[in-house]
Structure formats: structure tokens, C-alpha cells
Amino acid sequence: MVLTALRGAVGFLTRIPVGHDGDAWEAFQRAPVAFPAVGYLVGGLAALPLLGVAVLPASTVAAVAVVWLYTLTGITHLDGVADLGDAAVVHGDPGQRVEVLKDTVLGVGGTVALGVVLLAVALGFLGLAATPIRIAVAVVVASEVGAKLSMAGVACLGTARHEGLGSAFTTASGPRSLLPAVVVALPAGLLAWPSPVAAVALVGAVAGGALVSRWANGLVGGVNGDVFGAANELARLTGLHVGVVAWTLS
Template sequence: MVLRALQGALAFLTRLPVGGDERAWDAFRRTPVAFVLAGYVVGGFAALPLALPLPLSTTAALYLVTLYLLTGVTHADGLADVADAAAVHDDSTDRERRRAALKDADTGVGGTLAVVLTLAALTLGALGMAGSGPRVAATIALAAEIGAKTGMATLVCLGDAAHEGLGSALADEADAAALLPTLVAAVPVLALAPPLGTPAVVAALLGGPVVAVLLLRWARGALGGVSGDVFGAANELGRAVGVHAGVVAWALL
């Protein structure tokens, strides 16, 4: 069951040719911990360039290229849609207008700015990771990815769907009781922490869930619940925050 759920998670969250089918998708929807397991896979691949003895700028660039070759741009599109919704001015019909902004195929100024700033932040974070040494960099990258996926799982377990669609397909299948095993599944990455590096790995791991909780609070008020776009935004923002949190924690050791 878990392996099939992981297959569904990788088919949904990445561009890896895992051959996901309807059974894998259904297993994934019912198994939030599969998000976290997928984070180990994606984070492991993305961390590989950071373990190579290359110039910092090259290492950071390869990290970003590997990451988006693996995951595509679907989650970044979700971030753009959420930012466009957040940019809607407050008025009496504010929630409906924000939902309409989510579904608008055209990316507005808010969405463009959010994607550019998040990518810039991730790029700078990647440079910071690369400058921390290969083992530290790779472990922070792995933990940040697992944290981002844990954040998505947190939304699935705690959120209610704003409308029918991807959000309801995921959130309606889980409840708060599924959150504990999901969080536990993220803990083993701590065993990979380098000497004196555990605080940095913990910080990187916590970035995703913290961002998800903040996004959930906003989405409940602004949209009436979560959606597929909110999941994507949580992934992109959670990763960037996790990377910086890990780098800062390592620098302050």
C-alpha cells in the first residue's frame, strides 16, 4: 500500500517516469505520509550536485536545474495563482474575487513578483548551502525538500477544501490523525546530519510545516479553505524558507 502510494506521489509531484495509474493515485490520496517519502526521493536527487567539488555558482545552478527538471513548474504555477489571489484588494466580495484569481489563466503582477522573488531567494539560499561544505549543503537541501513535502501533507491533514477539485481530492481523504505518522516519517533525516549540524537540519526541516500552517490560516480566511494552488505555494515557499533556515542555523553554530 505504502509503495503504491509513493508511486502515486512521485507521479503527481515529479516528472519521474514511475508509471502511476489510478490505483496509485487513490493510494496516494489516502496516504499523506507518501508526500514525505517523495520528499526523500526528490531531495536526494536535488542534493547530489551540492555534494560535488565544484565552484559555488555552478553547484547552486546545478541544484536548481536538477530540482526543476525533477518537479516541473506546476508548483510554481500554484504559487503564482495564490499570490495573484492574495493581491486582490479587500472588499465585500473579496473571497469570491480571490477564488476567481486562482482560476485565471493569466498571471498577474502579484504572481510574477512572487515567483521571481521566491526563485531569487532559493538561488541565494543555494549559494549559501554550497558555501557550507558538501555534506552540510546536501543534508540541508534534503531536509528542506522533506520539510516542504511535510508542509503539503500538513495542509492535507488539517485543511478543508475551498472548492471541488484537487484540493478536495486530497484534503477530503485525510484528517488530523494522519498528521502524526507523517511528521514521524520526516525524523530519520536527522540521522544524516553532520557533526554539530543537527540544528541546521532541524531548521531546514521545520521551514515547510511552518509555512504550511501560516498559509492554512490565510487560506481559511481568504479562500474558504485549501486548493491545489495552495499546496503548490506551500511547496515552493516551504523549500525556500527551509533552505535559508538551515543555512542561517549552520552559520550561527
């Protein structure tokens, strides 16, 4: 059951070719703990470009890191950022904003949101390129685990507006299912020990994801796939930047 859920999570959260089948997908829906568990894998792999700081300019490392990140994870969650960006500029009720979410045409709001997120992620990696490699890797992993814990929070605490990706998770999990996910995520905060930087990045990512989820939930009147995606992306970049600031001030 656990391994099947993990396989489903890897298939959903990354482009790693583990195969897709109904059993893995359903097991993942019932096991939010798989979100942060896979966060360790994604974070570790996403940090690999930072190993190049010894031979490459920091700006190049940051650019490679962004390209590698979205090669690894795909752009599905960025689609949530774009859709919510378009919905945010609509003057109307949640129903009207949901109609915008369904529109496949990228508008000005979505374009700006995508640009800001990608720029912020790149600048986060640029900041990490100037830190010791152990600290940089710890922050990337903690940020990713925190981002995935945010998604678990959406699954366990959110209410879906309609049938779809959001309801597939929210109807299969409840508040009690969030505790195992929190327990799995906590060790990520110790990765830079004795420095508290990883813990700060973890907390920052969760806080960022929670704020975005709360805002998005109010914007469209419930949880959907776009809320999951936006929470993941905004939580990650918040964790990266909070980690860099924490190291700078330490």
C-alpha cells in the same frame, strides 16, 4: 498499498517516469505519509548539483541546482505560487480572489511572487555551496522532507473550498493521518548529526509551510491545489535559508 501510494506520490510530486494510473492516485490520496517519504527521494536527487562545488563556481552550482530542481519536480507547484500571488493583490472577498485563481493569465502579483521564490531558492543553494557537502546535502533533504510534510499537513488539517485537487486529499484524510507522516519525517532532522542544522531546516520548512497554508487558506477561504503548491515551494525555500543561517551561526 504502501508501494502503490508511493508510486502515486512520485508521479504527482516529480517528473520521474513511474507511470500514472487511478489506483496509484487513489492510494496516494489516502496515505499522506507518502508525502514526506517521497521527500527523501526528491531531496537526495535535488542535492546532486552541490557535488560540483569542488570544480565549479558557487554561483554556477546554484544556477544548475535551480534548473535541476524544477526539471526534477516540474513547475506545477510554482503555478500555485503564481496564482496566489495574483490573488493576493486583489481587493475583494475570497470569492473574487478564487476567480483570479482560475484565470490563466499571469498578472503582476504572480510575476513578482514567482521571481521572489526563484531568487530565494537560488540564493539558498548559493549559501549551501559554501558549507561542507555533508551539511549541504542534509539541509536540502531535510528542507524537502519538511516541505512535503507541510503538504501532508494541508491534506490532513485543511478544508477544501470546492471540488478539485484540494478536496481529493482533504476528504480522504483526517488529523490522525498526520501522525505517521510526522514519524516518517523525523529522521531527516538527524541527517547532519551531531550538528542540529538538519533539524533546524526541517522545523523551519514545516513552520514556513504552515504559515503560508494558514495565510492562503484565509486568502481564498479554503484549501485548493494552489495552496498545496505554494506551501511546498515556500516551505522548501524557508528550510534552505534557515539551514544556512543555522550553520553560519553554529
